[in-house]
Amino acid sequence: xxxxxxxxxxxxxxxxxxxxxxxxxxxxxxxxxxxxxxxxxxxxxxxxxxxxxxxxxxxxxxxxxxxxxxxxxxxxxxxxxxxxxxxxxxxxxxxxxxxxxxxxxxxxxxxxxxxxxxxxxxxxxxxxxxxxxxxxxxxxxxxxxxxxxxxxxxxxxxxxxxxxxxxxxxxxxxxxxxxxxxxxxxxxxxxxxxxxxxxxxxxxxxxxxxxxxxxxxxxxxx
Amino acid sequence: xxxxxxxxxxxxxxxxxxxxxxxxxxxxxxxxxxxxxxxxxxxxxxxxxxxxxxxxxxxxxxxxxxxxxxxxxxxxxxxxxxxxxxxxxxxxxxxxxxxxxxxxxxxxxxxxxxxxxxxxxxxxxxxxxxxxxxxxxxxxxxxxxxxxxxxxxxxxxxxxxxxxxxxxxxxxxxxxxxxxxxxxxxxxxxxxxxxxxxxxxxxxxxxxxxxxxxxxxxxxxxxxxxxxxxxxxxxxxxxxxxx
Numbered sequence: 266x267x268x269x270x271x272x273x274x275x276x277x278x279x280x281x282x283x284x285x286x287x288x289x290x291x292x293x294x295x296x297x298x299x300x301x302x303x304x305x306x307x308x309x310x311x312x313x314x315x316x317x318x319x320x321x322x323x324x325x326x327x328x329x330x331x332x333x334x335x336x337x338x339x340x341x342x343x344x345x346x347x348x349x350x351x352x353x354x355x356x357x358x359x360x361x362x363x364x365x366x367x368x369x370x371x372x373x374x375x376x377x378x379x380x381x382x383x384x385x386x387x388x389x390x391x392x393x394x395x396x397x398x399x400x401x402x403x404x405x406x407x408x409x410x411x412x413x414x415x416x417x418x419x420x421x422x423x424x425x426x427x428x429x430x431x432x433x434x435x436x437x438x439x440x441x442x443x444x445x446x447x448x449x450x451x452x453x454x455x456x457x458x459x460x461x462x463x464x465x466x467x468x469x470x471x472x473x474x475x476x477x478x479x480x481x482x483x484x485x486x487x
Numbered sequence: 488x489x490x491x492x493x494x495x496x497x498x499x500x501x502x503x504x505x506x507x508x509x510x511x512x513x514x515x516x517x518x519x520x521x522x523x524x525x526x527x528x529x530x531x532x533x534x535x536x537x538x539x540x541x542x543x544x545x546x547x548x549x550x551x552x553x554x555x556x557x558x559x560x561x562x563x564x565x566x567x568x569x570x571x572x573x574x575x576x577x578x579x580x581x582x583x584x585x586x587x588x589x590x591x592x593x594x595x596x597x598x599x600x601x602x603x604x605x606x607x608x609x610x611x612x613x614x615x616x617x618x619x620x621x622x623x624x625x626x627x628x629x630x631x632x633x634x635x636x637x638x639x640x641x642x643x644x645x646x647x648x649x650x651x652x653x654x655x656x657x658x659x660x661x662x663x664x665x666x667x668x669x670x671x672x673x674x675x676x677x678x679x680x681x682x683x684x685x686x687x688x689x690x691x692x693x694x695x696x697x698x699x700x701x702x703x704x705x706x707x708x709x710x711x712x713x714x715x716x717x718x719x720x721x722x723x724x725x726x727x728x729x730x
Contacts (some may be wrong), residue, residue: 337604388641389641390570
């Protein structure tokens with residue numbers, strides 16, 4: 266068992282999930298509460314990673330964050346090292362790649378809240394921030410759990426973006442998916458089975474947690 | 488004094504009303520679909536947000552309360568719903584389901600000292616005869632109880648204008664009459680102008696108020712309840728008798 270890769274994978278998934286929730290809650294609220302026609306474009310952009318091949322996304326990010334672009338050169342100058350082939354680079358790639366898995370459950374959850382409740386809050390003086398944190402978040406808590414679990418799992422299992430953007434550097438960018446790929450490539454099927462079992466166990470436990478939350482709460486409402 | 492001159496379109500429905508309401512208690516009377524709820528929502532500052540999508544914003548006109556301009560679409564003035572000192576209680580109470588009765592009533596009192604807030608909540612619940620419900624959850628309330636709590640919640644921040652959209656439909660007759668009587672005295676004492684929208688002629692008569700008659704999005708009559716409703720009754724009778 267490659268414990269270093271397991272710990273790195275869990276660290277990557279945890280950091281990515283935390284960042285995603287911070288980004289996705291206001292983004293989903295904006296998509297539900299906003300009225301601008303540009304929001305449709307923003308929603309499409311947030312959903313793009315769903316249909317974009319991970320290797321393509323990884324390649325774009327590799328080029329964008331590399332020394333050939335102004336963005337890449339600025340980041341390198343600020344951090345003292347390029348983002349590509351680093352843990353921070355992986356976090357950036359994972360956040361973009363898993364964004365729809367955080368945003369979409371939240372949009373569905375927030376949109377299911379009765380508009381009359383939002384009207385009531387607004388009439389009582391609540392601004393958008395208060396509407397989000399006093400109504401949306403508590404009333405759509407199951408969607409919040411789903412967004413967190415899906416983002417975490419998606420990050421644990423990602424391969425294309427990680428390989429393109431991070432390569433295979435032990436302790437820095439070698440995640441469990443990369444380990445599994447290496448094991449299969451070297452025909453070590455016994456080790457590959459163990460790694461696969463761990464990845465599958467993550468998925469089953471997390472999905473079980475989502476459905477258990479729903480049952481404990483006593484319904485399917487967000 | 489509430490003055491408004493509003494034009495609004497939504498699909499095939501057009502609302503066009505110009506009115507000045509000076510009475511403490513005015514009833515906007517009209518059949519279902521006349522535009523009562525649309526009008527109240529516009530007065531409350533809901534349904535339009537200038538500066539966003541102008542194509543779907545088919546609202547034009549002005550609203551002023553005691554001389555203060557709340558809406559003036561020509562000058563792109565649209566005071567936010569929570570800053571109009573206007574409360575709206577709709578037919579559905581829409582209590583926040585994850586908060587208890589006390590927290591629901593206190594929702595509009597954020598920023599106040601906790602003790603002052605608690606006193607205000609108690610006072611409002613007492614007013615609507617719901618002091619015994621303070622520890623209950625919205626799910627445990629009957630329709631009438633929820634409506635009383637919604638009324639207390641709306642009045643707690645101290646509005647200057649109270650808009651009621653058939654809010655007493657869930658209360659039984661005797662309870663409703665007693666509540667309305669007590670409420671009218673309290674509202675007058677506290678200088679809160681009230682506009683009640685209803686399709687029930689009994690409500691309009693029983694409150695003995697100034698009545699504005701709304702039909703198909705137009706204000707067709709305004710005056711004392713007896714005059715306006717008598718004319719309306721004669722009009723309906725005439726229409727029924729005409730082959």
